[in-house]
Amino acid sequence: MIEALGVPHTEVELILVNGVSSDFSRQIEDGDRVEVYPRFEAVDVTPLLRVRDTPLGEMRFVADAHLGGLAHMLRMLGFDTLYDNHFQDDEIAAIAGEEGRIVLTRDRELLKRRAVTCGCYVHALKSEAQLREVAERFDLARSARPFTLCLHCNAPLRPVDKASVLDRLPLRVRENYERFSTCDVCGRVYWEGSHWRNMRRVLEGVECHGAAK
Numbered sequence: 001m002i003e004a005l006g007v008p009h010t011e012v013e014l015i016l017v018n019g020v021s022s023d024f025s026r027q028i029e030d031g032d033r034v035e036v037y038p039r040f041e042a043v044d045v046t047p048l049l050r051v052r053d054t055p056l057g058e059m060r061f062v063a064d065a066h067l068g069g070l071a072h073m074l075r076m077l078g079f080d081t082l083y084d085n086h087f088q089d090d091e092i093a094a095i096a097g098e099e100g101r102i103v104l105t106r107d108r109e110l111l112k113r114r115a116v117t118c119g120c121y122v123h124a125l126k127s128e129a130q131l132r133e134v135a136e137r138f139d140l141a142r143s144a145r146p147f148t149l150c151l152h153c154n155a156p157l158r159p160v161d162k163a164s165v166l167d168r169l170p171l172r173v174r175e176n177y178e179r180f181s182t183c184d185v186c187g188r189v190y191w192e193g194s195h196w197r198n199m200r201r202v203l204e205g206v207e208c209h210g211a212a213k
């Protein structure tokens with residue numbers, strides 16, 4: 001009934017029926033008063049029953065085809081995020097169900113699917129604002145491991161000696177950087193360049209915002 005009114009189950013944190021906390025299986029009767037709450041930011045509701053046991057474990061995501069920028073930024077922060085701009089809704093729902101991934105999307109209908117137990121409706125349109133939104137909702141600043149994943153393959157990066165990648169580096173990079181890592185899937189080499197600094201700035205913004213609450 002809640003979904004029929006347009007609210008995906010992934011966006012619901014607490015349901016009260018006649019003032020008593022309930023889950024989605026509760027049958028509604030005539031005259032029942034139903035209150036539906038989103039995720040609480042400032043109010044501690046732990047004594048009440050939440051609709052889902054929270055331990056999400058290691059946070060892993062699958063992003064819909066429109067959220068490529070956000071997916072890259074999450075990878076940059078070290079969060080395993082599947083993304084492919086050919087992903088269909090069916091595939092995303094199946095991956096989420098099979099691999100226990102959190103679905104990131106701006107499509108409410110996708111979040112209403114049964115296979116999707118954890119998801120996040122992303123309100124913002126720009127990827128930096130989207131990252132802040134997702135980081136706050138899942139408290140990502142705490143568990144971020146920046147620059148441990150390949151932005152293209154989502155595979156782990158491995159630190160390498162400068163000497164072993166020297167022939168693959170532009171001259172400017174050879175002169176200015178000392179720390180490098182590589183992706184064993186695509187062979188790309190990463191170094192602490194301007195991309196890196198921009199991401200640190202974004203991440204610091206997320207952390208400051210979180211701390212100010």
Ligand SMILES: [Zn+2]
Nearest residue numbers: 150153183186
């Ligand atoms: Zn790669």
